[in-house]
Amino acid sequence: MDNGSKKDVMFARMREKKKEVKIVRRIVFAIALILLIAGLLGGRTVYKYITEGLQPLDPESETVVEIEIPIGSGLDSISAKLEENGIIKDARLFKYYAKFNNESNFQAGTYKLTKAMTPDELIQSLKSGKVYREPVFTMTIPEGLNLKEIAAVVQKRAGIPEEDFMEYVTNESNIDLLISKYPSLLSEEIKGENVKFALEGYLFPATYPFYEEKPTLSTIVGVMLEATAANVVPHLAYLQEQEKSVHWLLTFASLVEKEATAQSDREVIASVFFNRMKLNPEMPLQTDPTVAYAHQRHLTTTLYKDLEIDDPYNTYVYKGLPPGPIANAGKVSIDAVLDPEQTNYLFFIAGKDGQPHYAIDYQEHLENIANYLD
Structure with missing residues (x-):
């Protein structure tokens, strides 16, 4: 040069x-x-x-928002994206604050941020390329749990008695308030005459971070409902087109979740239930997990006498889906209901080999029982 x-x-x-x-x-x-x-x-x-404007937007919020910062993003676009996603109140104030403190060199990447983060915490996260704010503790809610089982997890991880949790999620005033707060997710269907617990199946299975030692029940239930909404709301247009409701989807998905094993194909299980309801409407679903739910207790083995219980959740006695979900379904089970496999199967069993075995007719079903269960 x-x-x-x-x-x-x-x-x-x-x-x-x-x-x-x-x-x-x-x-x-x-x-x-x-x-x-x-x-x-x-x-x-x-x-x-x-x-x-320079304070956390919601100091008690634990809802994690995933934000993508593309390569080459400047402070203007980053500030605007934070405001658009509800992380900060005013993009201009955040931008001026960062400039005034001579902050720059923000890293591109995918960030999981919350409204509870201060401007300094947001800046440190964006500079380091990682979430700066560490949760006080996390709570994992596995797939397939019912409300009583979730209550036990909450007691163990958050120290809130199971009785208090169940009181909160069954309180009529709380339910009405939540319906008004989450109108796209919760409807009057959850208060149906035969529904045992209004929020059953609506608390999404996931690992949740909490940023305070003693989060309230409102906070805990709220983040779970928001997670469910995030996984269901994108499908509302499809459900409306099919003339189905969120309650129908979560009820159906809960059956798939409880019948599935680690090796089983949820899309095929969903097809069996669809086929029974569409191809042979007079044929009950006959799924054992609904019998256990009707009894409100775990059944190691479902006996013939257990099948006799006169309860709307007993799908051996009552046709079609039960009044509501029997457990919390994960994303895979929800997706299976939305896009099931196309089959002619009407029966299936989980064999001793850990694999599902399907049958088109009753004779084939009996053969599968003889080959894989007896």
């Missing part, structure tokens, strides 16, 4: 540096001007807006 080229580069860098200095000065001047106006006019509203 000749001397002339070196000088050009040097002057270009100097111009860029001066430009950055001017920008910082403008930011400082703008903030000073706002504060001056606020002081002259007794502008408590302006001052309050600025101070609140």
Whole structure:
């Protein structure tokens, strides 16, 4: 590189540096001007807006929002994305704050952020390329649990008595409040006459981070409902087209979840239930987990006398789906109901070999029992 080229580069860098200095000065001047106006006019509203804008949007929120920061994103676009996703109140304030503190070199990547994070925590996360805020503890809710089983997990991890949890999720006033808060997810169907527990099947199985030692029941139930909504709401248009409800979907998915094993194909299991309801409407679903739910206790082996219970959840006695979910279904089971395999199967068993075995007719079903169960 000749001397002339070196000088050009040097002057270009100097111009860029001066430009950055001017920008910082403008930011400082703008903030000073706002504060001056606020002081002259007794502008408590302006001052309050600025101070609140630099506080966490919701200090108690534990809802994790996944945000993608593309390569080459500048502070303007990053600030705008944080505001669009409800992480900060005002993109301009966040941008000015970062500039004023001379923060830069933000990393591209996928971030899991919360409304409870301060501007400094957000900046550290974006600079380090990782979530800066660590949860106090996490709570894992496995697939296939019912409300009483979830209550036991909550007691173990959060220290809230099972009785308190069950009281909260069955309280009529709480249910009405939650229906109004999550209208796309919860409907009056969950309060049906034969539904045992309104929120059964609506608390999504996942691992949840909590950022306080003693989260409230409202917080715990809220994050689980939001997770369910995140997995169900994208399918609302399809459900409406099929003239089906969220309650129908979660009820159906709960049967698939309880019948499935680690090796089984949920799409095929879903097809068996569909076929029974569509191809042979007079044929009950006859799924053992609903019998256990009717009895409200675990059945190691379902006996003939167990099948006689007169309960709307007993799918050996009552045709079609039960009044509501019998457990919490995971995403795979929900997807299986939305997109089942196309088969002619009407029967299936889980063999001693751990594999599912399907049959088109009763004779083949009896052969599978003889070959894989006896």
